[in-house]
Amino acid sequence: MPDTTARGLRHVEHVMGTVFSFDIRDKPTTAIHRALAEAVRHLHRVDAVFSTYRPDTYISRLGRGEIRLEDCPPEVREVLSLCAQATHDSDGWFSAIPAGSLDPSGLVKGWATEAASQLLHEAGAHHTCVNGGGDLQLRGQAAPGTPWRIGVAHPLRPGELATVITAGRDLAVATSGTAERGVHIFAPHSGNRAAPFASLTLVGPRLTLTDAYATAAFARGDGAYDWVETLHGYEALAILPDGQEWRTPGFSRYGS
Numbered sequence: 001m002p003d004t005t006a007r008g009l010r011h012v013e014h015v016m017g018t019v020f021s022f023d024i025r026d027k028p029t030t031a032i033h034r035a036l037a038e039a040v041r042h043l044h045r046v047d048a049v050f051s052t053y054r055p056d057t058y059i060s061r062l063g064r065g066e067i068r069l070e071d072c073p074p075e076v077r078e079v080l081s082l083c084a085q086a087t088h089d090s091d092g093w094f095s096a097i098p099a100g101s102l103d104p105s106g107l108v109k110g111w112a113t114e115a116a117s118q119l120l121h122e123a124g125a126h127h128t129c130v131n132g133g134g135d136l137q138l139r140g141q142a143a144p145g146t147p148w149r150i151g152v153a154h155p156l157r158p159g160e161l162a163t164v165i166t167a168g169r170d171l172a173v174a175t176s177g178t179a180e181r182g183v184h185i186f187a188p189h190s191g192n193r194a195a196p197f198a199s200l201t202l203v204g205p206r207l208t209l210t211d212a213y214a215t216a217a218f219a220r221g222d223g224a225y226d227w228v229e230t231l232h233g234y235e236a237l238a239i240l241p242d243g244q245e246w247r248t249p250g251f252s253r254y255g256s
Contacts, residue, residue, distance in 0.1 A: 002036060008127075009033070013040050016047045016109060018133030024120060025127040025142060035123030039116035039130075046112040049073055052103050063102030082208060083107050089209075090216035090227070098219075110174060110211025113137050117207075135174040135214075137207040138167045152255075155198035156243055163237055163255035165203060171254070172207035176200050176218035177239075196221030197238050203254050204234040 002011040002022075009024040009032065020043055022036060049072075050059045058072045069077060083096035083104050096104040113132030117139060120128050127140030129148060142148045147168040154162040155177050165173055177199030200218045204210035217224040217236060228236045228248050235251040247255070 002033065009036065011036055011040070013043060015040075015043045016051070016112070016133070017053065018109070019131075020113070020116070020133070021129075021131045022116075022120070023129040023131070024125050025140070026125045029124060031123040032120065032125045035119045035125065039119045042116055042119065043112055046075075046108065049075060050079070050104065050108045052105060059102060059104065079104050079108060079111060082111065083212070086209060086212035086216065089231075090213065090220070093220045093227075094212050094216035106215040107208060107212040109133060110135055110172075110207040110209075113211075114172070114207040132207075135207060135211050136172065138171045138173070140170070141168075152199075152201050152237070155239055156241075162199070162201070162239055162245075165201075165254045166256070167254065170205065172204050172210040174202050174204075174207060174211040174214040176214045195241070196224075198241050198243075200224065200236060200238045201255075202228070202234055202236045203251070204231075210234065 002009050008026055009028045011022040013020045024032060026032060049057055051057045052060060054060060058076055061067045062069065062072060062076065080096060086094040086107060094106060096102060098106065109132050113130050113135060114137050117128060117130040117137040121139060130137045136150060138148045147166050150165045150167065150173055151161045152163050152165060152175060154160040177197065197218055200214060202210055202214040202217060204213065213231065213234060217228055220227060224238065225246055225248065228234055235248045235254065237245065237247045237251055237255055239245045
C-alpha cells in the first residue's frame with residue numbers, strides 16, 4: 001500500500017526481479033493515487049511481456065521463434081525499435097541479443113521506469129523520483145528550492161559513496177557495475193562477459209536511453225570516455241577495478 005506522508009506519497013514494489021520505489025513530493029490527489037496504481041500495473045505488465053526468466057512471456061516465445069513480432073503486443077515493437085536505435089548509436093556495443101539470444105533487458109528496465117514516471121507526470125505529479133533497481137528518473141525538485149540529491153554507492157568500498165549527484169532539473173541516472181550482480185554484461189562483439197569497470201554511472205535526460213547507453217559504455221571499456229563525450233546531454237563517472245576513476249568534463253555539473 002502507498003505510504004502517504006506530509007511530504008507526499010511513497011510506494012515500494014517488488015517486480016521484474018528487483019525493487020522499484022516511488023517518491024512523490026507533490027500533494028497527493030485522487031489523480032496521483034490512480035496514476036501510481038496504474039504505474040505499478042504497468043510494471044507488472046512489462047514483466048509479463050519481457051521477462052527472459054519466464055518461458056511463457058512474449059519475448060521468450062519470440063526469441064524461440066514460436067511467435068512472430070506481429071503476434072506480440074505493440075510495446076514489443078517499440079522496445080525493439082529503441083534497442084535498434086541504441087545499437088546504432090553505440091556502434092553495436094549495445095545489443096538486444098548480447099549473448100546470442102533475444103534479451104532486451106538492458107533497455108527494458110529503464111524504459112519501464114521512465115514510462116512509470118511519465119504516468120505520474122501526466123497526472124500532475126511533477127516532483128518525483130522513480131527508482132527502478134538503482135536506476136532513476138528524477139523530475140522537478142525534492143522540495144521547493146531544493147534539488148534532488150542522489151548518492152551513488154562506491155563499488156569497491158562498502159558503505160561509502162562514489163559521488164552525490166545533484167539534480168537541479170529533470171534527470172536520469174543509470175549505473176552499470178559488478179558489485180550487486182557480479183559480471184553480467186556481455187560485450188556484443190565477442191559474446192564474452194565484460195568487466196572493464198567496477199561501475200560506470202551515466203546521467204542524461206531520460207532513463208530509457210541513459211540506461212542502454214550506460215550498458216553500452218560499460219561493455220565498450222577503453223573507448224567509453226571518448227564515446228560518451230560524443231553524446232549530447234550525457235556525462236559519465238567510471239570507477240576502474242583498481243579504484244582509479246575518470247569523469248567526463250561535464251559531470252562536475254552534477255556530481256561532487
